[in-house]
Amino acid sequence: MIEITFPDGAVRQYEKGITAQEIAQSISEGLAKKILAAKVNGSVIESSRPIENDATLKLLTWEDPEGKATLWHSSAHLMAEALEAFYPGIKFGYGPPVENGFYYDVDLGGRLLTSEDFKKIETKMAELAAKNNPYIRREILKEEALNYFTEKGDGYKIETIHELKDGEITFYEQGNFTDLCRGPHLPHTGFIKAIKLMNIAGAYWKGDENNKQLTRIYGITFPRQKELDEYLQLLEEAKKRDHRKIGKDLELFIFDDDVGQGMPLWLPNGGAMIEELESLAKRTEERAGYHRVKSPHIAKESMYLKSGHLPFYAESMFPPMDVDGTKYYLKAMNCPHHHKIFSAVPRSYKDLPLRLAEYGTCYRYEQSGELFGLMRVRALNMNDAHIYCSEDQFEAEFRAVNEMYLKYFKIFGIEKYVMRFSTHDPEKLGKKYLDLPELWKKTEDMVRNVLINSDIPYVEVPDEAAFYGPKIDVQIWSVIGREFTLATNQVDFGQPLRFELTFQNKNNEPETPIVIHRAPLGTHERFIGFLIEHYAGNFPLWLAPRQVIILPISDRHLDYAEKILSMLRQERVRVEVDHRSEKIGKKIRDAEIKKIPYMLVVGDKEAQEEMVSVRKHGSGDQGQVSIREFITNINKEATVN
């Protein structure tokens, strides 16, 4: 007998060699039908694998992430089986489960597969799934595995097998399809009830752009049709929040062919949002002791050679322009300019920490295929500042920057994000990273300490640092699930050396400062793109491009409407009047569609008593108040710190 411990702590005894499936069966028939896989001693295995020793057991269903992954992983194999039926000789790369479904990278040998082929593949998959074919696991020797795929002529699998050792190679077989795979898989294909192929894309073999590009087919499956329907519904909803759509609907920004790719034009509504955001940032930074500086958009090659950017970033910068025989570059970052401002006058330890802020426009030559609405542009305004401090000031300064992040996140109600602490890879010193091993170690330790001491949850990612030092990035997701870095906080010990920045320390000796690059709001483009999706266009009053619209009942109330308009303008409220001789219902409808926070309905009653009837976007009629009271209320509501 063996002892099985369940997640709730219960311990039960079973025959040695019992399977998770049989245990589920012994609990209830209904449960047994839902078990997709099992987690035994922390690792996920097939529910049909015998358990030989005492173990902890979790039965995995669709509700568990590992359950979903198992269903999707098995679905990838099912899709591969269907594909092989239509495209004999097809070769397979990787076919893993992902966050929403699965994909398989395939080499069709020059044949074309388009979304028009999805229907027939889905149908074939459904047909195969209905056969309830079991997924059969087989441990196999390396040589045998190589023979199988050599015979089949699949070089990708052969390459993968070569990276594996004997004893860790398993095959999975279902129906007429055998694949090299680590597993685990479903008991049989019958668990896959609803199938949808999503899209098709090119993907480099092993993610390396020097390798051949394979065809990647994305799909998703569910244990019930209803769940597929709900998922598709969810995608539709997400599309409505897409900042590119809302940006157009609310007239926030556009892109124009004549201006260029990735160069947003901010329309007045978007302009108002940019103003508010920058004003918030300026207030915040003033209070935190920052100084505002300003630098030009272009600079000579010599400066970027000195900063070290050119060797590392040349491909991300616009090609230089020749001015009287000297190369000038559009600036891709503000830091070198700020270093020059630091060194403009002799600095004493009494000047530190010196915090220089600028929202200068930078230009980055992003690959054309990377551009994405406001989230990825070529002309961008960084929420930039550089803090020059001594080593013993570093921790306090770095901590203060993190606190500023958190303050902003609170204002905007940003809860879903991940802090990534990027460190260097010692093997790439001198190549990807500046060759200063002691400084790397020292600064990485300092950053880690700040994170730990501030109790900030983070994940550490090796080999993702900037070339000049470690950094912290805040990752967020666009509404369609794409991941972006929103904010960044970077340590730089490289540029101060290169620019020979020094301050006179207490012992009257020159000392090199550490620089912190920080952009808590990232770029204003990306941040607003994010906010549009975050709020689905229903902005808080202070940020809303149009805050109030006055809706006269009829033309004879226009004078009164104009009077309120000018009163509100004096209060710097962004307000307009709907002059059209439409019915009030129409005016309200249009104002609601424009997501304007407050609608003021004015007719005879209001005009006589100096009142306004307040209607709030999304929540309807709020009743009448005096103009004064309304102004007091919205001023209060629109206050952010």
Add this chain to the structure above:
RNA sequence: GCCGAUGUAGCUCAGCUGGCCAGAGCUACUGAUUUGUAAUCAGUGGGUCGGGGGUUCGAAUCCCUCCAUCGGCUCCA
């Protein structure tokens, strides 16, 4: 940059097995209406059918090419 798809009025879309002067709704403008909390009625305007080449008696519809956008890959704030 790479793979695939798409590109018709300001917006959303129809037309695209080649052939009546290229359509609809919303928007805009004009007129009528003077309206009380999510669409009043009528009229008018508006399109190099992404750009450029080609095939054809004839192309928005077929072919080539360039540009842009979208979905991914690679990169990244």
